[in-house]
Amino acid sequence: MTLTAENRERLKRVSVATLTTCLFKRGFRNAFIQGVHPISPDGPRMVGEAFTLRYIPAREDIDVLDAYADPEHPQRKAIETCPPGHVLVIDSRKDARAASAGDILLTRLMVRGVAGAVTDGGFRDTPAIAKLGFPAYHARPSAPTGPILHHACDLQVPIGCGDVPVYPGDIVVGDGEGVVVIPARLANEVAEEAVTMTEYEDFVEEQVRQGRRLPGLYPATPESRRAFEAWRRTKGEATGG
Numbered sequence: 001m002t003l004t005a006e007n008r009e010r011l012k013r014v015s016v017a018t019l020t021t022c023l024f025k026r027g028f029r030n031a032f033i034q035g036v037h038p039i040s041p042d043g044p045r046m047v048g049e050a051f052t053l054r055y056i057p058a059r060e061d062i063d064v065l066d067a068y069a070d071p072e073h074p075q076r077k078a079i080e081t082c083p084p085g086h087v088l089v090i091d092s093r094k095d096a097r098a099a100s101a102g103d104i105l106l107t108r109l110m111v112r113g114v115a116g117a118v119t120d121g122g123f124r125d126t127p128a129i130a131k132l133g134f135p136a137y138h139a140r141p142s143a144p145t146g147p148i149l150h151h152a153c154d155l156q157v158p159i160g161c162g163d164v165p166v167y168p169g170d171i172v173v174g175d176g177e178g179v180v181v182i183p184a185r186l187a188n189e190v191a192e193e194a195v196t197m198t199e200y201e202d203f204v205e206e207q208v209r210q211g212r213r214l215p216g217l218y219p220a221t222p223e224s225r226r227a228f229e230a231w232r233r234t235k236g237e238a239t240g241g
Contacts, residue, residue, distance in 0.1 A: 001184065003049070003171055007191035011047045011173050014194040016180045019173055022190045022197065023182065033162035033179040035094065036120060036137045039129050046135035046174035048087040048115030050166050050181070053078045054154040055092050055100070055121075055146075063147035074152035079105050081155075084113030087135075087172040091159035092121025098149035099124035099142045103132070110134040118172065118179050120162040121150070137179050203228045 003011075011019075016032070023031045053074065067073055071080070079101075082088045088109060092100045103125035106117055116135030122142025123129060129136050139162075146152075156168045164181050166172070171187040173180050182190055204218045217224050 001188060003184070003187045003191075007188045008047055010191040010195050011171070011187075012045045014191070014198045016173060016175045016177050018194050018197050018201070019180045019182065019190060022193050023180070023186075026186065026190075028183070030164055031180050031182065033118065033120065033137075033164045033181065035139045035162050036118060036179055037139075038174065038176060038178075039123065039126050039136045039138065040133075041176045043130075043133060043135055046087060046116035046137075046172065046179070048085050048172055049083075049184070050089045050168055050170045050172050051078070051082040051086040051114075052154075052156055052159045052166055052168050053088060053090045053152060054157060054159045055090065055150040056153050057093070058098075058147055058149050058151045063151050065145070065147060067147065074155055075101070075105075075146070078152070078155055079108050080112075082109060082112070082114050085115050087115050087174075088117045089159065089161050089166050089172060090117070090119035090121065091161050091166075092119045092150060094120045094139065094162065095149060096122030096139045096142045098122075098144040099146050100138070100150065101146070103128035106134055106136055107132060116172070116174060118161060118174070135174055137174055199232065200228055203231050206231075 020032050090100045100119035100121040101123055106129055109117060110132055118137040120139055122140050123138045124143050126141040158167045166181050169184045171182040207217055
């Protein structure tokens with residue numbers, strides 16, 4: 001099912017933490033990409049469909065710098081064909097000893113309207129990437145050029161990124177804590193639930209700050225749900241909503 005424009009915007013307003021809980025309630029325990037973090041923690045949120053690129057270990061007679069001159073080189077092709085609004089997700093085998101990409105490639109993605117990039121390896125030129133205002137997530141900076149260790153071999157196939165299965169078209173969401181992968185068929189319902197969950201947690205935080213104990217409040221009970229609905233109505237009246 002296609003992610004609606006309204007739910008895309010909703011996913012930009014909810015936390016990755018909340019989304020992982022929504023997925024856990026549906027039986028998904030392994031949705032948070034392990035070991036990656038944003039190059040710029042204060043950068044923009046990331047939401048988009050996964051466009052996948054897979055690396056295998058490099059081989060010395062094939063992976064040379066001249067290979068990049070071929071427009072069909074899978075890495076270069078990914079940069080030029082990843083659709084606007086999508087997220088380039090790279091399976092680098094959790095190997096950050098050589099870069100998955102650098103600032104020039106990520107700048108090209110940004111200019112083309114791509115929503116972000118994720119690798120379970122490393123990006124190079126990270127001081128420049130941090131200034132782009134483009135969501136980019138990796139394990140750590142990696143200055144060495146990619147062909148030293150990586151051979152780009154497949155586009156738009158199921159991959160593993162940070163121990164999480166990622167299928168083309170899955171919805172990828174990133175914030176200051178990290179990245180979650182939502183199966184495409186669940187994205188709309190998860191987005192809708194996450195907004196309500198976030199509102200309830202705002203209510204809980206307000207109650208806790210006022211000294212209320214957690215039992216009977218968090219997790220929610222029928223009584224606390226009724227109090228929450230009254231709180232929502234009060235907030236709506238206060239804002240004219």
